[in-house]
Amino acid sequence: MTSKPSICVAIEPDLIAAATGEAVPSAAGRVDAHIAQCASCRNDYAHYQAVETVVGDLRTSMAPADAEDARRRLIERLSDLRSRLVHYQVAPSPLGPILIAVTEQGVTLVEYLGRGGAAGSRLFREAGVEAVEGGAEVDRLHGELREFVEGRRTHLDWSLDLRSARSDFQRQVMQATVAVPYGAVASYAGIARELGRPAAVRAVAQALRHNPLPIVVPCHRIIGSTGKLVGYAGNKIGLKEQLLGLEGVPVNTRASRIERDAMYHYDPNPDHQYCLPTCGSILRRPLAQVRLFAHREQAAASGLEPCLDCRPDLHPLSR
Amino acid sequence: MTPDTGFEAIVTVHHAEIYRYLRRLTYRMGEAEDLSQETFFRAYRAWSALPGDANVRAWLFKIATNVFRNHARGERRRLIAHATVQASRHEADPSGPEAAAVAGELQALTVATIQRLPVKQRMAFTLRKLHDLDYELIGQSLDCSAETARAHVFQALRKIRTSLDGHALPRTESTR
Numbered sequence: 001m002t003s004k005p006s007i008c009v010a011i012e013p014d015l016i017a018a019a020t021g022e023a024v025p026s027a028a029g030r031v032d033a034h035i036a037q038c039a040s041c042r043n044d045y046a047h048y049q050a051v052e053t054v055v056g057d058l059r060t061s062m063a064p065a066d067a068e069d070a071r072r073r074l075i076e077r078l079s080d081l082r083s084r085l086v087h088y089q090v091a092p093s094p095l096g097p098i099l100i101a102v103t104e105q106g107v108t109l110v111e112y113l114g115r116g117g118a119a120g121s122r123l124f125r126e127a128g129v130e131a132v133e134g135g136a137e138v139d140r141l142h143g144e145l146r147e148f149v150e151g152r153r154t155h156l157d158w159s160l161d162l163r164s165a166r167s168d169f170q171r172q173v174m175q176a177t178v179a180v181p182y183g184a185v186a187s188y189a190g191i192a193r194e195l196g197r198p199a200a201v202r203a204v205a206q207a208l209r210h211n212p213l214p215i216v217v218p219c220h221r222i223i224g225s226t227g228k229l230v231g232y233a234g235n236k237i238g239l240k241e242q243l244l245g246l247e248g249v250p251v252n253t254r255a256s257r258i259e260r261d262a263m264y265h266y267d268p269n270p271d272h273q274y275c276l277p278t279c280g281s282i283l284r285r286p287l288a289q290v291r292l293f294a295h296r297e298q299a300a301a302s303g304l305e306p307c308l309d310c311r312p313d314l315h316p317l318s319r
Numbered sequence: 320m321t322p323d324t325g326f327e328a329i330v331t332v333h334h335a336e337i338y339r340y341l342r343r344l345t346y347r348m349g350e351a352e353d354l355s356q357e358t359f360f361r362a363y364r365a366w367s368a369l370p371g372d373a374n375v376r377a378w379l380f381k382i383a384t385n386v387f388r389n390h391a392r393g394e395r396r397r398l399i400a401h402a403t404v405q406a407s408r409h410e411a412d413p414s415g416p417e418a419a420a421v422a423g424e425l426q427a428l429t430v431a432t433i434q435r436l437p438v439k440q441r442m443a444f445t446l447r448k449l450h451d452l453d454y455e456l457i458g459q460s461l462d463c464s465a466e467t468a469r470a471h472v473f474q475a476l477r478k479i480r481t482s483l484d485g486h487a488l489p490r491t492e493s494t495r
Binding site for chain 1: 326327330331334335338339351352355356359360363364365367368423425426429430448449450451473476477479480483484488
């Protein structure tokens with residue numbers, strides 16, 4: 001290669017920029033002045049202009065005809081991906097690290113993580129699931145969950161993806177459990193009765209033991225017919241006490257049972273009236289038939305009226 | 320079922336261009352389709368975390384560029400592993416869209432030169448000259464500064480210009 005005069009070497013980047021439409025006006029002016037004097041650079045300039053013309057033709061060349069087919073196939077495969085996609089996030093909480101997973105249909109998993117962390121999550125044992133960490137939706141859910149477990153929120157109005165239920169029966173149990181409001185407790189036998197299968201008490205308990213959506217499907221509000229807490233998410237009875245305590249439910253932690261005589265009682269009646277535990281014989285009614293509330297406000301929020309005999313509105317329970 | 324209307328709109332608006340970009344980089348039809356699918360899959364997975372005011376087009380180019388770089392890296396390893404395999408990808412595929420579209424000798428020469436460029440120069444040149452991205456965004460895609468991106472493009476222009484030596488130039492409308 002023949003060596004160029006240093007002035008030509010110095011101006012070369014500007015020359016390329018000017019010929020290909022990238023130069024600032026001052027540089028273009030310098031280049032103009034130089035090529036007016038220098039035949040070799042004028043030739044270079046013409047070549048770069050030719051390159052620019054050819055490249056311009058490439059830029060505007062038609063979209064390939066197969067792009068449309070490729071796009072159609074992409075949309076199909078994205079639909080498949082979308083149906084398998086699960087966004088998840090782990091966050092610390094007063095109850096320990098919790099994983100929330102959400103699909104296009106709603107929350108599919110709330111999981112207390114053990115020592116294995118997220119890697120041990122059942123999310124990764126599901127076939128065909130494409131798990132992706134993070135996302136705005138799952139962050140929002142964690143924010144609400146944190147408010148809930150810190151006592152600053154009483155409702156989690158989440159869309160739930162109940163496809164994660166193991167069976168139709170478990171799905172029904174979960175739906176009945178969602179209907180038990182904040183600060184209230186019902187019994188496994190009560191849920192079984194509600195589902196029209198009064199003998200299926202153990203099946204209800206098993207369904208809730210494997211509840212894929214604890215907290216939001218409040219299985220902690222479901223207890224044994226004797227008032228015993230019985231169990232929670234395998235062996236996490238302490239968490240059940242914590243959650244019930246958060247909602248104001250009186251729990252005798254030593255006996256691991258609720259204090260029924262410190263709760264308002266509702267035995268379904270045509271007037272929708274709730275009572276003090278001392279009203280008539282209500283304290284002796286099987287727990288399968290009554291629902292208990294920690295606070296009057298919670299009973300009122302469920303559309304109940306104070307009983308006109310025992311007047312829980314005038315004589316609230318003192319704790 | 321179709322993907323979210325939001326993401327489907329992104330596919331509708333940007334797929335053709337991203338596909339064209341990848342075809343320009345690979346010059347193989349099947350490969351470009353696989354790579355553009357991978358690009359949009361990755362984009363879809365990350366989409367929910369994308370800020371609302373993000374430049375979606377630049378974001379997609381960045382993903383496509385990464386997908387292609389990974390692919391090119393794998394390709395290079397395969398070529399090294401099979402030294403007897405000819406590096407045929409460096410020869411113009413006559414069925415490539417640009418080759419089909421270009422008529423003149425200069426255009427064919429240019430396309431062939433672009434295909435022989437080192438990967439980074441080829442990507443920088445393609446992003447700048449064929450897709451009009453600015454150097455800042457190209458730098459982000461290639462993990463380098465805007466200045467370095469510009470240097471890649473200019474290096475590519477020099478090589479293309481050199482390849483035209485000895486060939487008659489078309490008459491250009493000189494404004495000077």
